[in-house]
Amino acid sequence: MTRRIAVVTAGLSSPSSTRLLADQLTTATTEALRASGQRVEVDVVDLRALAHGLADRLVTGFATGELEKAVEAVSRADGVIAVTPVFSASYSGLFKTFFDVLEPGALAGTPVLLGATAGTSRHSLVLEHAMRPLFAYLKAIVAPTAVFAATEDFGGDRAAGLDGRITAAGGELAALVAAAPARPVEDPYAEVVDFATLLAR
């Protein structure tokens, strides 16, 4: 069975430590899934390239082009990896905007792995105080381990600790994805509420 993983990353610079963390989480997840005999396809949604499209979406109410494809990829994914830089004590506005424009229910029941990056580890509880409530609201199934990476985690003697957390988190997401039933493809135009039902409501 092929499992689709969508990776949403809101890093802005290039190279981006947010993207780096997203890539490492992706590798950990896909390796764990493959080890359990699953096939995996990965869609990476790099929000920097969609910033204009997201602003247009807010103004016009509809998504076009690459943004439409990204929304579709995330909405139909069997698992999502969502990684943001910390801006002003929370996820970035760009990150939030992407999840704002998903259809209601798009992530309901979807396993999600959370990650965040910042210049200092003093921001690490953003994962628990900002990101986890957002995805609880979206009715996603959030993996117990969320991964925070500060600048100091990417080098020196703390890097091994980060690697361990990444492997653990990837394993958790893989287990959630492998255990979840295949997501039904929803077409709002395929089935309609019968008029008699509408009238009786």
Added chain:
Amino acid sequence: MQFGIFSVGDVTTDPTTGATPSEHERIRATVEIARKAEEVGLDVVALGQHHNPPFAASSPTTTLAYIAAQTERVILSTATTLITTNDPVRIAEDYAQLQHLAEGRVDLTLGRGNTGPVYPWFGKDIRDGIDLAIENYALLHRLWREEVVTWEGRHRTPLQGFTATPRPLDGVPPFVWHGSIRSPEIAEQAAFYGDGFFSNHIFWPASHTRQMVALYRRRFEHYGHGSADQAIVGLGGQVFMRRRSQDAVAEFRPYFDNAPVYGHGPSLEEFTEATPLTVGSPQQVLERTLGFREYVGDYQRQLFLMDHAGLPLKTVLEQLDLLGEILPDLRAGFAEGRPAHVPDAPTHASLIETRQEVAA
């Protein structure tokens, strides 16, 4: 096939001059635009209904009755009549009255309206939007067809032996279109009654319009009103023309960039690609418009938005002249290859005829 214009009645500052028409000027301009529409050979003039600034269009039947007195042929319609926040009893009365004054040159498009604050002004709640559209129309449908109505629902006070007056002209209710941008329930409602379905079309990508119309057609057939390709479909459209397409783009861009609803968002080029907006030569407008039926099938009514975003009256009237010039080609183009069993949009005369056929 009917062609016409629809207006939202916005009072918008002209971004190129900074001039804002007064409400009085805007309302008088609406009448002049309607007269011009008839003069250039268009079939339909549809007016919006809004209850908040920057619109001057709260009472469509008043304006339409005045237009009726100044025109002879054009069909008067709406885009849209708010079925959610208007009392269906008042809609039944207002549009029947208009039918009598306009000698039957009347139909209407029902819509929910999309701004939350409007609902409470009329004692309603936007969360009930779909339910209001369903219940209110069920009542409106009866008020026009049954002399005496006893009724009870959830959203208005009950009626006991009530007769809406005046009765519809010749006993034939005005034809109803149901307008929607994105609610499948409204396509279902239109299909259930065998009414028309009007897709706004202009604010959303064509792929979306295609799906909504396909759903309506499928359900129209399901409810036994005819085959799917006999369902009554109307589309919005938005164009700006000059003889040379680069002149059209240059002149329209500031209006586009600052327009209500979609302004300050995507570029003119992006929006043109994503939606049916066509800015260019009359020939380009002709070709793009003829292409709509490739994704909705042969349809009955095409309305264009021409008078919004602060465009001056003079410019709008020039646009209507240009539309009038391509009108014969539009008619010929849409007639080409159109199967004989695809009906025209119902009119007062055709509805009387249908009734006589049923009786005979």
